[in-house]
Amino acid sequence: MPELPEVETVRLGLRRLVVGEKVASVENDTEKSFPNERNAVDEFLLNATVIDVRRRAKVLLIDLSTNYTLMVHLKMTGQLVYVSEDVRFGAGHPNDSLVNQLPDRSTRVTITFTSGGKLYFNDQRKFGWMKLLPTQLVPEDPFMLKVGPEPLENSFTPELFIERLKRRKNTSIKAAILDQTVLAGIGNIYADEGLWGAMIHPSTPVKDVAVNDLKKLHTELVDVLKLSIEKGGSTDRNYVDAEGRRGSYIDFARVFRREGLACPRCSSPIEKIRVAGRGTHVCSQCQKRTQ
DNA sequence: CACTTGACCTGTCCGC
DNA sequence: TGCGGACAGGTCAAGT
Numbered sequence: 001m002p003e004l005p006e007v008e009t010v011r012l013g014l015r016r017l018v019v020g021e022k023v024a025s026v027e028n029d030t031e032k033s034f035p036n037e038r039n040a041v042d043e044f045l046l047n048a049t050v051i052d053v054r055r056r057a058k059v060l061l062i063d064l065s066t067n068y069t070l071m072v073h074l075k076m077t078g079q080l081v082y083v084s085e086d087v088r089f090g091a092g093h094p095n096d097s098l099v100n101q102l103p104d105r106s107t108r109v110t111i112t113f114t115s116g117g118k119l120y121f122n123d124q125r126k127f128g129w130m131k132l133l134p135t136q137l138v139p140e141d142p143f144m145l146k147v148g149p150e151p152l153e154n155s156f157t158p159e160l161f162i163e164r165l166k167r168r169k170n171t172s173i174k175a176a177i178l179d180q181t182v183l184a185g186i187g188n189i190y191a192d193e194g195l196w197g198a199m200i201h202p203s204t205p206v207k208d209v210a211v212n213d214l215k216k217l218h219t220e221l222v223d224v225l226k227l228s229i230e231k232g233g234s235t236d237r238n239y240v241d242a243e244g245r246r247g248s249y250i251d252f253a254r255v256f257r258r259e260g261l262a263c264p265r266c267s268s269p270i271e272k273i274r275v276a277g278r279g280t281h282v283c284s285q286c287q288k289r290t291q
Numbered sequence: 292c293a294c295t296t297g298a299c300c301t302g303t304c305c306g307c
Numbered sequence: 308t309g310c311g312g313a314c315a316g317g318t319c320a321a322g323t
Contacts, residue, residue: 001316032299058317075317077301106301125300127317143318171294180318188316237302237315277296278316 004185005228013242033108057184078128085116174202175276
């Protein structure tokens with residue numbers, strides 16, 4: 001489930017691997033993965049050089065020399081894996097077993113560069129997408145218009161966080177922080193981890209969470225996102241970075257996927273419940289509803 | 292407008 | 308061993 005740390009890890013890898021590369025060919029297996037017309041692809045992606053790789057929320061923005069941007073959303077099972085020509089011809093790679101199997105049946109789009117390197121867009125569940133848009137129109141994309149602040153920017157203060165939460169005061173705090181219009185980039189893993197850190201029960205209505213606890217939650221969310229980026233993100237099921245490597249945050253998780261195990265703070269067993277329609281990991285001993 | 296639920300998909304796991 | 312159903316969870320559309 002690529003969330004902010006996973007998408008950021010992919011971005012850092014792609015930035016190192018594909019900036020300066022020129023697109024030689026594009027294979028697209030389904031219109032659903034990459035709905036742009038073939039002539040748009042031919043005109044603005046083919047022969048284009050990658051200039052930069054940016055990120056906004058969970059969306060990757062691959063800027064091209066044609067003044068178009070390839071937007072990519074990995075949703076739940078998307079991967080963007082780059083394999084150089086050297087690796088494809090057996091020069092060795094830290095993840096030989098994985099990258100040498102590409103393309104596989106989850107591969108939806110393959111972009112081949114003039115260097116011989118290939119960028120594979122794999123997506124088992126087909127929820128992800130790629131689309132080409134003029135770079136200057138990216139901010140006008142409907143999602144970009146409504147998405148909330150970037151949690152890792154300095155402008156994301158506790159005060160701004162609390163202000164943004166005012167639009168969702170009757171819902172659960174977990175549903176509120178998963179809402180991408182409140183803030184960008186939080187998904188199920190970091191919602192559970194942040195709420196545990198702030199000792200807030202996920203089902204607490206936003207209006208019942210004390211201001212000091214919201215400030216604590218702000219700190220915990222920012223810290224857990226930064227820590228996860230350091231660890232290369234979380235590989236829960238099939239997330240991998242731009243070189244096919246797994247992330248290790250899950251080894252440091254305090255509650256996520258730890259149901260039945262001891263809470264690191266109070267040793268009570270972690271429970272798995274359902275909040276906001278999602279599987280939710282909680283220590284009911286130290287995450288009490290506040291008021 | 293605030294809020295909740297179902298749909299989109301496919302692979303995996305669990306119980307029978 | 309096979310099979311049906313529940314489950315995984317990012318986002319949007321449609322519902323109340």
